[in-house]
Amino acid sequence: MSDCLFCKIVAGEIPSSKVYEDKLCYAFYDIAPQAPTHFLVVPKAHIPSVAGIDEDNGAVVGHIFTVIASLTRELGLESYRVVSNIGEQAGQSVNHLHFHVLGGRDMTWPPG
Numbered sequence: 001m002s003d004c005l006f007c008k009i010v011a012g013e014i015p016s017s018k019v020y021e022d023k024l025c026y027a028f029y030d031i032a033p034q035a036p037t038h039f040l041v042v043p044k045a046h047i048p049s050v051a052g053i054d055e056d057n058g059a060v061v062g063h064i065f066t067v068i069a070s071l072t073r074e075l076g077l078e079s080y081r082v083v084s085n086i087g088e089q090a091g092q093s094v095n096h097l098h099f100h101v102l103g104g105r106d107m108t109w110p111p112g
């Protein structure tokens with residue numbers, strides 16, 4: 001999508017601090033980290049949120065979780081949280097599917 005921030009980051013039109021990239025997904029550090037380690041993993045294809053996942057585009061989500069498992073192992077993160085906000089009330093501010101990976105500090109539950 002031409003006006004989507006994360007599509008522009010994936011395309012390299014907006015700079016980002018890359019953690020990992022392959023054919024299907026792109027991982028980069030969050031610009032406003034909420035934990036000592038905080039990066040985002042996004043599909044390269046534009047999907048607006050979890051609510052836009054279906055049988056045709058959903059395989060990338062399993063792939064993203066294998067990438068998260070592998071990256072966190074490499075970074076030495078044994079405990080971490082994976083979050084995806086869907087819609088305004090839940091705090092979604094960028095309408096391109098993304099998984100936050102947060103670690104390196106104690107986490108509270110329930111989340112705020």
Ligand code: 5GP
Binds near residue numbers: 017091094095
């Ligand atoms: P959401 O609020 O949609 O769950 O998460 C969007 C995340 O994207 C936020 O944590 C925000 O800090 C991050 N973000 C917004 N703009 C940029 C940017 O230009 N670069 C990077 N690296 N992260 C961004």
Ligand code: ZN
Binds near residue numbers: 005008047
């Ligand atoms: Zn997009």
